[in-house]
Amino acid sequence: MSSEQRTTKMEFYTSAGAPSLEQDGMMTPPTIDKAVYTQLDIRPVDAGQRVTVLYKGEGPDGFSLVHSWFGAGFRLPRHSHSADCLYYVVSGEILMGTRTMGKGDGFFVAADAQYAYTAGPDGAEVLEFRTSTSFDMRITDQTAERWKPIVEAAVANRELWAATRPS
Numbered sequence: 599m600s601s602e603q604r605t606t607k608m609e610f611y612t613s614a615g616a617p618s619l620e621q622d623g624m625m626t627p628p629t630i631d632k633a634v635y636t637q638l639d640i641r642p643v644d645a646g647q648r649v650t651v652l653y654k655g656e657g658p659d660g661f662s663l664v665h666s667w668f669g670a671g672f673r674l675p676r677h678s679h680s681a682d683c684l685y686y687v688v689s690g691e692i693l694m695g696t697r698t699m700g701k702g703d704g705f706f707v708a709a710d711a712q713y714a715y716t717a718g719p720d721g722a723e724v725l726e727f728r729t730s731t732s733f734d735m736r737i738t739d740q741t742a743e744r745w746k747p748i749v750e751a752a753v754a755n756r757e758l759w760a761a762t763r764p765s
Contacts (some may be wrong), residue, residue, distance in 0.1 A: 609653070611663075616650035620663065624651055626678065626734035630745075637742040642752035646672035646759045647716075654731050664726040669759035670716035673748045675739035676714040681730035683707050688725055691718025712738050716751075721762060 619625050634640065646669040653663040653714060668674075668690075685692075686704040694715040699705065707713055752759075 611653045613650065613652060613665065616652050616665070619649040619651060622651040622654065623697055624654060624662065624664075624732060626732075628737045629738040630736040631736055632733050633729055634740065634742050634745050638749050640745060640749055640752075642756055643668070643748060645756060645763065646752055646762055656731075660730055660731045662726075662728045662731050664728075665696060666722075667723045668722045668724070669755055669762060669763055670717060670719050670721045671751045671755045672717040672721070672759075673751045674714050674716070675737050675748055676712055677735055677737045677739070678710050678712045679707070679733045679735055679752065680709055680735035682709050682728040683711075686725045686727070688723040690720045690722035692716075692722050692724065693718055714739075 620627070631642070648667040650665050651662065652665050653661065655661040665688075671753045672741045684704065684706050687699050687701055689701055692703075694705070694713070699717070700718075739748070
């Protein structure tokens, strides 16, 4: 949108009642190889995350802001997105390779770059800033072997996640 087309305005948003990423439809759901979910029960993984769309601007190149909560020890599979993203750790820790990022830290991931991380022992809350209102998620971890530690972490932390998951 050119500056001539942009209207001068201010918009407000609240986290109360923010739709989930699935409800909003902002992200195309990822495809996971059938062998993964026929060999493993991946349903417990869902309990360790809560992802909501706080703000979604107009048009495909509008700003968007997503809030993600991940329970303690939650493991994201290796994946990529079709849009650049700037991540900011609000609370907890993110473990990415040998690097630990805490409150106030962040990282940038270019479109189509693969990455994965694990939430720290107290979980993590992350803000995701994009200049896109629509993107996809492509999961690289497409074998039961790669998903096994992800599912094991979910099963091990299921009760803790239920007690700490935001409503």
